[in-house]
Amino acid sequence: GAVVSQHPSRVICKSGTSVKIECRSLDFQATTMFWYRQFPKKSLMLMATSNEGSKATYEQGVEKDKFLINHASLTLSTLTVTSAHPEDSSFYICSASGQGRLYQPQHFGDGTRLSIL
Amino acid sequence: GENVEQHPSTLSVQEGDSAVIKCTYSDSASNYFPWYKQELGKRPQLIIDIRSNVGEKKDQRIAVTLNKTAKHFSLHITETQPEDSAVYFCAASKVLTGGGNKLTFGTGTQLKVEL
Numbered sequence: 001g002a003v004v005s006q007h008p009s010r011v012i013c014k015s016g017t018s019v020k021i022e023c024r025s026l027d028f029q030a031t032t033m034f035w036y037r038q039f040p041k042k043s044l045m046l047m048a049t050s051n052e053g054s055k056a057t058y059e060q061g062v063e064k065d066k067f068l069i070n071h072a073s074l075t076l077s078t079l080t081v082t083s084a085h086p087e088d089s090s091f092y093i094c095s096a097s098g099q100g101r102l103y104q105p106q107h108f109g110d111g112t113r114l115s116i117l
Numbered sequence: 118g119e120n121v122e123q124h125p126s127t128l129s130v131q132e133g134d135s136a137v138i139k140c141t142y143s144d145s146a147s148n149y150f151p152w153y154k155q156e157l158g159k160r161p162q163l164i165i166d167i168r169s170n171v172g173e174k175k176d177q178r179i180a181v182t183l184n185k186t187a188k189h190f191s192l193h194i195t196e197t198q199p200e201d202s203a204v205y206f207c208a209a210s211k212v213l214t215g216g217g218n219k220l221t222f223g224t225g226t227q228l229k230v231e232l
Contacts, residue, residue: 042225046219
């Protein structure tokens with residue numbers, strides 16, 4: 001149980017392109033979804049927290065107009081990197097936690113490796 | 118905000134030996150402490166977690182201890198095997214008002230189990 005699917009797994013595109021990444025919880029309803037960015041051999045840095053039906057909460061230093069997050073349903077959240085540039089190249093990972101129990105573990109997707117040329 | 122420190126950054130052990138990874142956190146309101154294992158290019162996978170009302174938890178070869186007073190927690194892996202080689206992340210968390218737990222991750226420990 002607790003499977004999170006993330007697509008695409010890899011994107012290579014030209015500078016200026018907008019890229020959309022999808023995160024789906026397949027067998028549970030995700031009240032909260034999280035988006036992380038991870039640089040090579042580094043830790044996971046939280047970018048934003050999204051709750052279904054409400055605006056995302058962005059961490060300090062993360063541009064909300066650059067990284068658009070939509071959490072339209074209890075099973076889907078999307079991250080759109082708008083007008084991507086080479087410095088946006090990174091490994092982006094989503095996670096989801098369910099509802100009900102107080103302590104909800106986060107379950108991660110497989111990640112998306114974004115390369116901007 | 119929360120700050121989590123993790124040591125060591127790299128750890129090399131012989132197969133069969135034990136491995137210990139230590140983390141400290143700064144926010145006394147944190148109440149949930151998961152550990153994740155991440156293999157190269159793959160997703161972090163939850164291996165064990167502990168809540169703030171528990172001092173120790175064990176699952177086969179893996180155990181976690183928590184000292185709330187000192188604000189530190191540790192991961193113990195016994196009888197290590199080559200497949201335990203990976204990066205391990207600790208995290209500290211507190212419940213969000215709207216639900217879910219916001220995780221702050223440590224910097225990671227690269228564990229290498231040598232034959």
